[in-house]
Amino acid sequence: AADLSENLAGQLPGQARVVICGGGITGASVAYHLGLQGWGKDTLLIEQDRVGGELPWSACGLAGRFEPSYTELKLAEYSIDLIKQLTERGLPTGWRQVGSLNLARNFDRMTAFNRMKSQAVAWGMNCEILSPEQCKEHCPLISLDGIEGGLWIPEDGVCDPHLVCHAFMEEARRLGVRVVEHCAIKKIHSSRGKVDRVETTAGDVNCEYFVNCTGFWAREVGTLSKPVVKVPLKAVEHHYLHTKAIENLDPNTPFVRDFDSRIFFRECEGHILAGGFEREAKMVYEDGVIPLSQAARQHPPDWDHFHELLDALLRSVPPFRKAHLDRLTNSLQVFSPDCKWILGEAPEIQNYYVAAGNKTMGVSASGGIGRVLTDLITNGSTYLDLHILDISRFLGLHNNRKFLRDRCKEAPGKHFEINYPFEEFQTGRNLRMSPLYPALKAGGAVFGQSMGYERPNYYDQNDKKDEFGLPRFRIAQTRTFGKPPWFDHVASEYRACRERIGIADYSSFTKYDFWSKGNEVVDLLQYLCSNDVDVAVGSIIHTGMQNPNGGYENDCSLARLSERHYMMIAPTIQQTRSMCWIRKHMPAHLRAKVNVADVTSMYTAICILGPYSRILLSELTDTDLTPKNFPFFTYKELDVGLADGIRVLNITHTGELGYVLYIPNDYALHVYTRLHQAGQKFNIQHAGYYATRALRIEKFYAFWGQDLDTFTTPLECGRAWRVKLNKPIDFIGRSALLKQREEGVKRMYVQLLLNDHDHEVDMWCWGGEPIYRDGVYVGMTTTTGYGYTFEKQVCLGFVRNFDAEGRELPVTNDYVLSGHYEVEVAGVRFEAKVNLHSPNLPTKFPDREREAYHATRDKRDQEDLLSFSSNLITTNNNTGMTRQ
């Protein structure tokens, strides 16, 4: 071994721009793409064993595009095209376009297929809905017993992952990438928060970028740097069944997935390769330490564990009963806690990239992942919005070994389950809870989890106690594409918020404090935010943090607590992500002077909303809450009940009259109890996330991560009035937005109300439905829901304007308003009415101040309302509430 290291020491350059660790298919793809960008000479790939060392056939080799989201689908599609292209150039890949046949055994699965078929138009994918008989035509082997139908994707195919990996590697070498084998990583050093050197068993290499593509070991490699890079992954056992050669087996047998039986199979070199995703996966290496040698990782096959899948396979494909066994292999697969890939720049260290957690889909993922990581490294941006796959979607808790052990039993099974709306995991729960949690649970809350937080989704008074009379922990379930089981509960909460008073737990929202000694905090925020943050103390500003292309990296509310102190409220899923953005884009001269603190876990947030909320809060505080003293969109620190120092924001994020109270955790239960008690005379009611969501969709409020992403600009979503292009500072994204203002937007955010949709029987919209204008596809819905006031399905989404050649033209108001719209829901089109502005909802309690406020608009006419000014007060001292 000593000789070998000496040999290697000669090979290893002392300097490389990029060091890729891991010679599996992902690492090979990243190396190849860097080579394509002309970075080949600057790239070094190290591998502790041999490149492509995985045993042949420890993956199924499906190159398919049946993915739950646009981003994943596009990455898979790119991978497939790339494999095809390599094949055409004569590299062996094993690629054959045999198509994929997806089977449904129940109505909901069929609905999921129909939804996919609808989306396929938008996503540029070919697919076809099949009757059971047509399924049999594509694959005569299967039994039709219990099959309701299928989805046929003709352009999917199969390949040999081993060969593809070698093809990538060979191409990468040709493009100048240096590859050093038998060289293991020992440490990744950083200075000033950026990667600068790696230490390996064969010596040190100075570098600018490090890419962790180490598959199973990605979590362990993450611990080799300071600070530790958190890559939440857990290895589980995964079986593949190989039969002996079968006579007369059609080499063009499609790749078949019988999701409801949890199994798949394909033809492979004259025999059948089959596998599946069991309900509960079997854990291995519970201490998280995975042996490096191939031999030590070989596990004996666990037939008892595979039994259920084997029986399902034989039921589904009776001819296989007679097939002879060749082998059952047991190889490792790693899963992330949400069963999605993990990519992007590590939040902990700049220029440290991660691509891991490719589940069993290495081939479908690797091409696309190589491309986007290369884009990020060489350009800083890429062609797809990656936030759902970004490594910054996690918190430290997700990397906890015991959490992973608990959660990742469940994660693999999700892979073949129906992608119902608002899906929840059953494991890893009750992890992060606000101080109100016991009280809310006793109040009937049914919970959903977001960033580990247990958040009440709705309240159900039935069956809320267990057999011992204690409040039961219940997880919200929808499990249908039609009218959800919680419809009536949410309806009642919605009405409370509109007509009386609702109380909601907003504690999961991301909360940061920004402060400095001098004026630096204002300088920083002016640079990061597109709105003008230099407003009067006590004001609240809604603003985006734009990227250089003008897209939203973050969408937040800023309250100016004092001259040099701001509090930021952002979506729950921004907790890690927005800190990364801020740190990364903090100008060097401000770095030492501005403090940014994540205070999410220090405050409990209660929102009271509805027409009586002002009277209720007045009873509990000494401060005058009339609009004259405490106008809409302003902030005050109040005493509430016996507590003080409560940060109160006169906004609700849903468009109702109301307040969000940010309460230090130790006072939270007291304040909640007082509000709830005092609210009894107004018949106060708990409201969950689904109710507040319904409110905001009807009011046309956009949320980051759901409607807005890194590719959406404020001009496209009716928020131009929140961008101050004339600010005396060149904030991030300014030039892109100026350019877009000149050229016009290519898509526009609209609200659509479906006509003739019967919410009792028709399938609902759940986001991702295609929108048709005059019969032509123009865009997709983002968030949707039932509008309890309109009594209609309400869809938010984006409308584009394609010409005959498919080029995008600018979208104008006239264009949007002149069309005739339809939305296709699981194969059925519904006529829709379009809105460009937040509508005024009919109400018994007119509140001029809020009615004048439109979250989504295109004119700047109501701008004055946004900042705290004296003429605002005079116009608003006559609202419905103050009269009472």
Added chain:
Amino acid sequence: RLLPQLPQLSPYDVNLVLRENEFVYNFPLEGVIRSYETNQLGSNSPCEDSRTEASLLYRPNGFVCGIFDGHGGAACGQVVSKRLLRYISAATLPRQVLREQMEQPGGCTSQSFLKCHNDNVDFVNEIKPIYEHSFQKYIKELIEMPERDVASELKDAFLKLDESLSNEALTSNDPRTMNVALSGAVACLVHLEGLQLHVASTGDCGAVLGTLDPKTNQWIPKKLNQEHNVDNMQEVKRILSEHPKGERDTVIRNGRLLSQLAPLRAFGDFRYKWSLDIMKKQVLPLVGDHGMPPHYYTPPYLTAQPEVQHHELSVGDKFLVIASDGLWDFLSPSDVVSLVGEHINSKKILEPMRIPEGDITLNQISEQLAERKAGLTRKPVDQNAATHLIRHALGATDYGIEHSKISYYLTLPKDVVRLYRDDITITVIYFNSEHIAELRNEYHPPTLSEPDSPLAA
């Protein structure tokens, strides 16, 4: 029941608590041990039990593991659990190898001779050199000594470690070493090399071997140690004989040594070992006059000397369970052996299904699997045998496991929980019968006086 109003845990929550400290280690290479499973359920806060397992380096197939039940604080147990294995790893090396290692450039450290599994903590920096110094002194002494049989080496290692604890407390200025010396720990340690199994035990932990009788197919428990507590008459007689007749009524009182200490042998606890002079000069000023045990006339009253039992593994020996007294309070050795035995049977996972050579159709496999499944009386809730034992200890009733009983034990308030259950720590070691059979056929069983057997070569 005294406390009727306890919150009820859901089965999911119970599982989370019971499984929190689960650990499984599968030995990658062919060896006498196939795997081991451990688990721990604390009662004291912090838990006063510790456990360590390690493979011996330079001794192929050498394995040591131990369970340590601390009292009067967790310090002594934690320290002994780490250090004892290191002392033993050096003591059981052939002297020649030890000498060679010491002559290597850089010498050797206390961790040179073993590899611990699932060990994530180390001593703080101020303490490490003190311990390292004691270790170096110990191996220097070892080299001068002639090689002895394993049992003697184990006894000597126990006593030498205890001596180190005493010296460190009296000579170093770090108050932490005194803290360690004033708390105590009992230990049960297993040393295995080839077929030779030694169990060295000090105090009231227990080890029991599960053997399957090939004729009757019954599980037979074999106790591999004697607890050192007042139920052990031999032990009581030994102590009484070591002190003047006049102390007969005070040496053991209320079932405790000097009416204070339940185990009759232990590491640390130097308040029962040091001379009156040391106590007055160095201990009482620190802890006050109540630190002196009543009727303390002719110390030492306590020793760390273990009793060592030897057992040569045979093909029928399937597993060994070592556990702290927290388990034995609930279950007898024969209960434990039959529970683990049943667990093996019902799990069948330790004997993975074998596919016969030659052609077999998938349908035949499916039928075989169905048969196996029907044969499984009941799939155990827990994969881990140690968890299985804890679940039975807490929840067993005449009608099977009762969930509410477990929940009751787990939700007892902190201030009373110790009265109902002690810390429980269990390690179950599974033997590889095939490998044992191979060894027995190929080699003549080595004798005790020949520690350097061909097995290790």
